[in-house]
């Protein structure tokens with residue numbers, strides 16, 4: 001049987017595509033308008049990627065009838081930290097390009113990926129609109145919020161995965177393999193994943209190290225890191241215990257007769273208030289000064305903690321004060337596109353290679369561009385290992401004998 005085929009939109013440097021390729025798919029055509037990402041893609045995956053803005057590319061220039069269309073449509077406008085009505089950001093409507101190409105090319109399946117923040121945009125209406133647009137062009141669509149840590153990726157990374165098909169097949173999501181519950185493998189810690197590079201001198205050029213498994217020499221590419229670790233940030237002047245503030249806020253919230261959800265609604269947040277009322281060293285948080293004052297108006301609490309919570313000063317981030325110091329013996333936090341975190345054990349940022357390893361790119365995958373552009377490519381990517389697991393699920397469905405259900409050939413005019 002011929003390999004199933006893929007057309008890939010918003011391909012970036014190719015994390016998702018590489019996963020599909022490793023699972024046995026043949027990528028026919030890919031596209032991105034980020035030049036460095038396209039160069040990286042060409043070097044590592046293939047020449048089939050086209051550099052250009054998808055809004056300017058006609059469907060006639062895209063191969064017909066691929067088995068699958070992939071698309072991690074852009075997420076910049078989805079940041080929940082951005083309170084300026086991100087739902088109006090034009091970048092949020094690029095998913096319509098994916099709908100357009102799917103409608104014109106009629107793949108059997110499609111797979112899309114996006115950040116968790118997309119789920120709460122416009123109180124969840126935005127995601128509903130996306131799903132209904134995919135359904136309108138004839139696809140049976142399902143989505144799930146998955147944490148890549150449960151699939152063998154050594155990193156907490158929550159993403160929305162949308163799968164759709166028009167052949168009456170099942171939209172199968174991969175099974176969890178890793179986690180802290182019985183029967184699952186324990187996720188790898190940062191130390192276990194990138195510990196071997198901790199003391200290796202970082203540089204732009206490739207370097208050789210001895211592979212601890214085989215004992216043979218191997219080349220390490222892109223072990224290049226920023227060494228600036230003393231940025232400044234706004235921090236609290238006084239030490240405050242999150243547990244104390246949490247107890248205090250809970251007391252006043254109960255007294256005022258509010259539930260957490262009501263507080264979220266009053267702030268227009270998705271889940272933030274929950275973190276203020278959660279006594280937890282990992283996910284509990286103390287409101288920032290603006291939120292504190294607003295909360296005080298709502299709950300009417302006294303002045304006990306006002307000074308401690310709201311007095312802010314400029315502080316230096318140093319190697320020792322980096323939050324990441326805790327992450328050495330635990331899985332890493334999400335690798336992001338806007339830059340790398342301070343290394344938990346070395347006075348430098350995580351290197352390009354270390355971020356790539358945490359995103360499960362193979363050691364042979366070489367990135368191109370300036371250091372920031374490489375971090376963007378890696379932080380944007382779908383972890384290769386996770387993509388491969390999704391790809392296997394789709395491939396199994398494609399290989400099953402055709403279901404008795406009728407195939408939808410519905411095609412709609414998309415504006």
Ligand SMILES: C[S@@+](CC[C@H](N)C(=O)[O-])C[C@H]1O[C@@H](n2cnc3c(N)ncnc32)[C@H](O)[C@@H]1O
Pocket residue numbers: 010011012013014015016017031032033034037052053054055071072073074075094377380381382383
């Ligand atoms: C989240 S990233 C996708 C990463 C990719 N799925 C991977 O696994 O590596 C989104 C990509 O969309 C690209 N993009 C954004 N707007 C675009 C447009 N109008 N045309 C083509 N590509 C675009 C960005 O350059 C970025 O690489």
